[in-house]
Amino acid sequence: MSLSDTKERILDSSEYLFARKGFHNTSLRAITDRAGVNLAAVNYHFGSKEALLDAVFQRRLVPLNKVRRDNLEIVRETARQEGSLPGVEESLRAFIEPTLAFPKSGTGAEDFITLVGRAMSDPNDTVRDVFIRHIAPLFHLLFDILREALPELSPDILFWRLQFAIGAMGHAICMAGKSYSLPDGVTPVNDVESLTAMLLDFVTTGMERP
Amino acid sequence: MSLSDTKERILDSSEYLFARKGFHNTSLRAITDRAGVNLAAVNYHFGSKEALLDAVFQRRLVPLNKVRRDNLEIVRETARQEGSLPGVEESLRAFIEPTLAFPKSGTGAEDFITLVGRAMSDPNDTVRDVFIRHIAPLFHLLFDILREALPELSPDILFWRLQFAIGAMGHAICMAGKSYSLPDGVTPVNDVESLTAMLLDFVTTGMERP
DNA sequence: GTCTATAGATTGATAGAC
DNA sequence: GTCTATCAATCTATAGAC
Numbered sequence: 001m002s003l004s005d006t007k008e009r010i011l012d013s014s015e016y017l018f019a020r021k022g023f024h025n026t027s028l029r030a031i032t033d034r035a036g037v038n039l040a041a042v043n044y045h046f047g048s049k050e051a052l053l054d055a056v057f058q059r060r061l062v063p064l065n066k067v068r069r070d071n072l073e074i075v076r077e078t079a080r081q082e083g084s085l086p087g088v089e090e091s092l093r094a095f096i097e098p099t100l101a102f103p104k105s106g107t108g109a110e111d112f113i114t115l116v117g118r119a120m121s122d123p124n125d126t127v128r129d130v131f132i133r134h135i136a137p138l139f140h141l142l143f144d145i146l147r148e149a150l151p152e153l154s155p156d157i158l159f160w161r162l163q164f165a166i167g168a169m170g171h172a173i174c175m176a177g178k179s180y181s182l183p184d185g186v187t188p189v190n191d192v193e194s195l196t197a198m199l200l201d202f203v204t205t206g207m208e209r210p
Numbered sequence: 211m212s213l214s215d216t217k218e219r220i221l222d223s224s225e226y227l228f229a230r231k232g233f234h235n236t237s238l239r240a241i242t243d244r245a246g247v248n249l250a251a252v253n254y255h256f257g258s259k260e261a262l263l264d265a266v267f268q269r270r271l272v273p274l275n276k277v278r279r280d281n282l283e284i285v286r287e288t289a290r291q292e293g294s295l296p297g298v299e300e301s302l303r304a305f306i307e308p309t310l311a312f313p314k315s316g317t318g319a320e321d322f323i324t325l326v327g328r329a330m331s332d333p334n335d336t337v338r339d340v341f342i343r344h345i346a347p348l349f350h351l352l353f354d355i356l357r358e359a360l361p362e363l364s365p366d367i368l369f370w371r372l373q374f375a376i377g378a379m380g381h382a383i384c385m386a387g388k389s390y391s392l393p394d395g396v397t398p399v400n401d402v403e404s405l406t407a408m409l410l411d412f413v414t415t416g417m418e419r420p
Numbered sequence: 421g422t423c424t425a426t427a428g429a430t431t432g433a434t435a436g437a438c
Numbered sequence: 439g440t441c442t443a444t445c446a447a448t449c450t451a452t453a454g455a456c
Contacts, residue, residue, distance in 0.1 A: 024234040121331040136391040143393045167381020168374035181346040183353045186369045205419045206412035
């Protein structure tokens with residue numbers, strides 16, 4: 001088995017299990033069994049279970065964050081060149097669309113986005129700490145652009161509205177593809193485009209409220 | 211130590227630790243040490259760790275759900291007697307206000323609401339399963355009343371908008387009282403009344419969008 | 421780099437004295 | 439109901455042969 005193959009298999013397997021069962025409820029044995037590699041390989045390649053978690057985030061978040069950052073910078077620059085303000089929906093779309101579309105990016109990243117949804121609400125956890133470290137700069141960029149887009153809104157209110165939007169997105173990610181106790185007559189769409197459109201409608205409207 | 215005292219101390223201690231460290235990352239020993247009771251008391255009083263988790267939810271959710279259910283029924287009945295439709299903001303308020311105000315209910319329930327926020331995004335977990343079992347009927351009631359409030363909206367869109375609203379609420383609960391990497395110049399309010407008002411504004415606006 | 425074997429700690433749960 | 443003591447399983451991590 002080639003060098004990088006084992007690492008990749010461990011990353012895939014970890015991603016799958018962390019997303020479905022949670023970090024603390026996933027053992028290294030479960031990971032290596034699923035990956036078809038030796039138990040000791042984890043500590044050889046990654047050093048520790050927590051370092052493995054960090055690597056799982058790193059692998060997906062570096063390219064995803066690049067797309068989101070580029071999108072946001074384009075929105076900001078375009079507005080500057082036009083001498084106008086960035087659009088609220090545009091700014092939110094620049095962040096949300098690549099996030100929800102990520103599972104379709106063909107890299108086998110379906111599990112990862114579930115892990116992201118989970119990481120967002122671990123109040124004081126290993127998982128959340130690692131995640132925050134990777135996402136904080138991008139969050140600040142989004143906040144800054146929305147400040148430009150909505151200059152009349154107080155920073156405090158904007159901060160909370162952005163939190164609401166992020167919470168809505170995270171929960172949508174968690175729910176997508178599942179169906180816990182649906183009300184009668186509801187067969188919710190699960191395609192990414194519809195979900196993105198509905199979510200953007202919802203959060204843009206809430207964000208723009210006077 | 212009186213009979214119910216030990217049970218209560220275990221419940222308090224579990225609530226605190228489950229909320230902060232998560233279910234799988236909390237050991238029975240940590241719980242009993244903090245409670246100042248014997249390790250064996252957990253299995254004597256509750257039978258298993260999972261049954262203890264269920265009891266933690268049960269203790270808080272029975273009274274909280276009664277308030278939310280009563281509120282929702284009042285909104286529905288008042289509208290019926292007036293021959294009008296239930297209000298969207300009223301309906302959401304009936305559910306959201308008691309939830310966010312719960313930590314102030316003087317029962318020492320600050321930790322519990324954090325646990326609720328966490329439970330909402332555990333995709334396939336013990337915690338989520340237990341939580342869903344306790345909350346599903348109330349969710350259906352809220353959905354039904356919102357259907358009456360917004361008869362022109364398709365059930366699918368309403369379903370997802372309600373999910374967005376619940377996600378926003380859950381995330382707000384998780385964030386309240388914490389301060390992870392705040393942008394400059396932001397000192398977010400943390401009092402329940404302001405947060406409730408902002409959240410209700412946000413989700414009502416999004417829900418009512420045509 | 422990969423393997424076996426195992427150390428060393430911690431886990432949930434229980435048996436049995438009081 | 440509460441305690442001590444402990445079982446049996448599981449865990450992360452590592453040492454050392456190949």
